[in-house]
Amino acid sequence: MQGNGCGQPYRHVVSGTVTGRYEVPDCPEWAHRAVFYQIYPQSFYDSNGDGIGDLQGIIQKLDYVKSLGADAIWINPFFESPFNDAGYDISDYYRVAPRYGTNEDARMLFEEAHKRGIKVLFDFVASYTSIEHEWFRESCRQEKNRYSNWYIWTDGTWAPVPEEQKDRFIQGYARRDGQFMRNFYWSQPALNYGYEHPDPAFPWQLPTDHPDVLAMREEMKNVVRYWMDLGADGFRADMAGALVKSTRYRGNSQFYANKASGTQKFWQEVREILDREYPGSFMVAEWSHPKSAIEGGFHADFYHWFSGFNDLFQKESWRILNGLSEGHSFFDAEGKGNITDFLAGYMEQYEAVKGKGFVCIPVGNHDIARINNNRSAKELEMIFAFSITLPGMPFIYYGNEIGMRQLHGLPHVEGAYKPRAGARTPMQWKKGPNAGFSAAPAEKLYLPVDPADDYPNVEEQEKDPGSLLNRVRKLISLRKRYKALSSHAEFVPLYAVENGYPFIYARAADEEAILVVLNPSGQERKAEFTSNLEIAGRKLIAGEEIRMESDGNSRISVIVPPITYAIYIMNTRRRS
Numbered sequence: 001m002q003g004n005g006c007g008q009p010y011r012h013v014v015s016g017t018v019t020g021r022y023e024v025p026d027c028p029e030w031a032h033r034a035v036f037y038q039i040y041p042q043s044f045y046d047s048n049g050d051g052i053g054d055l056q057g058i059i060q061k062l063d064y065v066k067s068l069g070a071d072a073i074w075i076n077p078f079f080e081s082p083f084n085d086a087g088y089d090i091s092d093y094y095r096v097a098p099r100y101g102t103n104e105d106a107r108m109l110f111e112e113a114h115k116r117g118i119k120v121l122f123d124f125v126a127s128y129t130s131i132e133h134e135w136f137r138e139s140c141r142q143e144k145n146r147y148s149n150w151y152i153w154t155d156g157t158w159a160p161v162p163e164e165q166k167d168r169f170i171q172g173y174a175r176r177d178g179q180f181m182r183n184f185y186w187s188q189p190a191l192n193y194g195y196e197h198p199d200p201a202f203p204w205q206l207p208t209d210h211p212d213v214l215a216m217r218e219e220m221k222n223v224v225r226y227w228m229d230l231g232a233d234g235f236r237a238d239m240a241g242a243l244v245k246s247t248r249y250r251g252n253s254q255f256y257a258n259k260a261s262g263t264q265k266f267w268q269e270v271r272e273i274l275d276r277e278y279p280g281s282f283m284v285a286e287w288s289h290p291k292s293a294i295e296g297g298f299h300a301d302f303y304h305w306f307s308g309f310n311d312l313f314q315k316e317s318w319r320i321l322n323g324l325s326e327g328h329s330f331f332d333a334e335g336k337g338n339i340t341d342f343l344a345g346y347m348e349q350y351e352a353v354k355g356k357g358f359v360c361i362p363v364g365n366h367d368i369a370r371i372n373n374n375r376s377a378k379e380l381e382m383i384f385a386f387s388i389t390l391p392g393m394p395f396i397y398y399g400n401e402i403g404m405r406q407l408h409g410l411p412h413v414e415g416a417y418k419p420r421a422g423a424r425t426p427m428q429w430k431k432g433p434n435a436g437f438s439a440a441p442a443e444k445l446y447l448p449v450d451p452a453d454d455y456p457n458v459e460e461q462e463k464d465p466g467s468l469l470n471r472v473r474k475l476i477s478l479r480k481r482y483k484a485l486s487s488h489a490e491f492v493p494l495y496a497v498e499n500g501y502p503f504i505y506a507r508a509a510d511e512e513a514i515l516v517v518l519n520p521s522g523q524e525r526k527a528e529f530t531s532n533l534e535i536a537g538r539k540l541i542a543g544e545e546i547r548m549e550s551d552g553n554s555r556i557s558v559i560v561p562p563i564t565y566a567i568y569i570m571n572t573r574r575r576s
Contacts, residue, residue, distance in 0.1 A: 335521025
């Protein structure tokens with residue numbers, strides 16, 4: 001791989017050698033080629049007609065998840081909550097919220113998923129609770145008790161706080177004299193994992209080895225054990241880097257800069273529990289700094305809260321939703337995006353964790369706009385081709401596999417500010433009332449369904465061999481079939497030019513090599529690159545055939561039609 005000669009790597013990549021060499025991280029074997037499916041429980045399937053999805057609804061749709069080719073599901077929080085933040089404000093870690101069912105329903109879900117060969121990850125919200133959690137209610141008392149220090153409180157209502165954190169402290173709430181720190185919304189008080197470097201100017205900052213801090217941490221480990229004992233196969237950790245606090249970090253450090261060893265130590269301890277007591281389980285972080293997350297014991301990290309991710313899919317979304325001038329996404333037909341902004345940051349993290357863990361690039365989730373924000377089925381298919389052929393594990397957000405649209409102008413429901421609400425609407429199963437999601441009156445639905453007459457739905461796409469749903473299934477099947485598409489297989493960018501198209505890369509494992517060519521732009525594009533790949537004998541396995549020529553040595557040229565991708569099995573020349 002080459003830089004541009006000016007100290008800016010991945011701004012002008014036009015060559016690469018494919019070796020087929022790789023390292024396998026310490027990871028459950030089932031995850032090596034796994035595809036994950038994210039389910040937002042409120043909106044997946046309503047089994048009892050109350051307008052809100054539930055665990056029995058998920059059970060009833062497990063065969064669909066299996067038919068998609070998914071190996072595991074990640075379910076957003078289904079615990080008891082006042083739902084000021086869609087269930088991320090937990091009031092009881094040990095109890096399923098009544099609107100979703102019971103703990104027995106959760107046990108049944110794990111059991112039924114396992115019968116189908118599907119793993120289940122729960123959403124572990126470890127950094128904060130709801131203000132309605134019993135721990136916090138006790139912590140609010142004037143009288144000292146075991147929970148007094150389980151949350152971060154100042155030692156007085158008017159006690160000074162770090163200047164850069166003033167907006168994170170809530171005054172005037174409790175009977176005790178003090179302010180509490182919020183972690184996200186004001187109603188989500190931060191659990192007290194201690195401070196990495198307590199500042200003597202703020203005596204309320206407890207060290208990480210304070211007995212009360214350690215007691216709270218042990219209880220959080222018990223939460224993990226409870227759901228693993230019930231049958232879960234691991235978890236996704238919400239805001240995983242935001243546990244131990246440090247006054248040395250500024251801004252949104254829970255995602256970017258927080259490499260605090262104290263936070264990593266907690267997760268390492270959790271990983272030790274899983275490895276010892278629940279072998280084969282899986283941990284994925286919402287940290288967006290894979291190097292920190294993998295060092296902290298996670299198998300994988302989502303890499304999406306960074307600018308390069310927006311360069312892939314999201315810049316148009318922000319302009320459409322909020323009228324903001326955010327530039328251009330690479331995966332848009334206007335052809336004004338820049339893949340190198342993504343690649344520069346991604347490769348830094350990929351190289352840092354290669355052989356140790358995985359970088360996961362989601363193409364959607366409950367916090368960001370759906371990828372179908374004025375995109376055609378052909379454009380959506382290419383995004384899936386990109387996601388499924390990258391290293392790490394693909395995570396498919398429910399409904400994206402059928403091209404559900406980002407809806408606009410919806411009310412804010414349970415903390416769903418833009419673009420959240422429009423990405424959390426009911427799954428569209430079939431034509432008919434409420435798109436087959438619920439038997440409830442439309443006005444009782446958690447969120448409204450797509451009002452358009454032509455809304456995409458599972459039933460119709462099942463019948464169409466050329467539908468997006470069936471094309472996604474075929475792409476997923478490739479991942480199962482080819483070792484070169486496993487999570488740990490070699491990844492070699494071959495052509496990535498600043499403000500240019502296409503994007504070309506190879507995946508390889510041993511003697512098997514796969515070439516991926518992506519041109520999301522609406523114009524024909526040409527590219528030349530140098531590689532030890534042989535174009536003779538190539539075999540197209542997905543996408544459309546493109547014109548490809550070689551000078552008989554190592555120079556390869558391609559001409560890629562508009563909005564076209566191609567995936568080939570390739571041969572390689574003798575490797576050094």
